[in-house]
Amino acid sequence: MTLIVALDKPQSLGLVDTLCGVASGFKIGVPLLLDVGLEGLRRARSRCSDALWVADMKLADIGHVMALTARRLAGLVDAVIAHGFVGLESALDILAEECRRMGMKLVVIASMSHPGSRIYDKVLEDVLEVIEAVKPWGVVAPATRPNIIRRVRRRLGCSVAILSPGIGAQGASPGDAICAGADYEIVGRAITSSENPLQTARNILEQQRRCRRACREPQQT
Amino acid sequence: MTLIVALDKPQSLGLVDTLCGVASGFKIGVPLLLDVGLEGLRRARSRCSDALWVADMKLADIGHVMALTARRLAGLVDAVIAHGFVGLESALDILAEECRRMGMKLVVIASMSHPGSRIYDKVLEDVLEVIEAVKPWGVVAPATRPNIIRRVRRRLGCSVAILSPGIGAQGASPGDAICAGADYEIVGRAITSSENPLQTARNILEQQRRCRRACREPQQT
Structure with a gap:
């Protein structure tokens, strides 16, 4: 399974029952966490404990503080997302150690999906170096820029999971990121604001499957 | 007044009564917010509503999500901290607009205090450009590197407040950042873990005053 649903409003938590077993996992971010605690x-x-639960905290602090936040989430989520740009020393090194200790998966952002992320792009090489040193379970790379996904995959190999946001509201289509080498596509509003979220999720999975076949063919010739 | 106390544990909230009227303000971060909601x-x-309350969210997301988080904090804090690194377009532009609408002060991080922040430093010029465009109420620059504080002050002039973390546990002394041009020094564990937090806060204020006199003298000759 290749779909992580981004839950953004307290009402969208009602979708957990509906989508359990269809989506690989659920991502919840800071606004929703402030709402529901x-x-x-x-x-x-x-209500769906076998799914992959990801806390999209966008951690970007000194290591001590990021570790304190991650500790609050122990037992509640399987993975936590942090920014690569905060660097290694006294930052991601401390967080990675704390995640290992707690058995929590660490996911590090390599690049973002919005137009303003040109600063991030400028230092992509440095961020990838940091990620290589941290050896996280996963990396975030944007579906809106498949070239970056390809670069992350080439650089970090297949031992890392690639999670791609940016599908739907932000412009990428389901399957685009998978085709470029991502393992999971993160979809939010396209599903949570849909009239029939279950059917929309199934359609997205079908589109991902079709796309995966299509993008594999040229590689096999 | 020039001292903001960083509260980091639920117990440290007890210090609000003690330090009200002595500190200019209080900063609370993500771990404590997860603890107390x-x-x-x-x-x-x-319990100290006239102080400057700062939510140190270290926001670093697309604009839509940062605005959602800021909206949750409306009426609860006077200011919110976001990263300059995420850039302007579809990021800080949207957050700044939301803050203006709500009457919330926006504080943008220009640089961090830990050793791993070399990636941040590499793009300091770009981050300062973003900050110039955003025109936030305040900027965060580290007390551990007074040169960066000076550079922020020269570049952005006196219409912006400079807030400096890194005093105490991270190595800078009270007054160092003030002397380099900061308006507020943010002090956490040195006060919250002190046996007599009120006396420690007063000592820090005294040290800041002495330092300000000392650093002004050469400029007057």
């Missing part, structure tokens, strides 16, 4: 997250998770 | 923040604030 750690207890709300615990309840949501308990 | 928005309701805990509301209660803490009500």
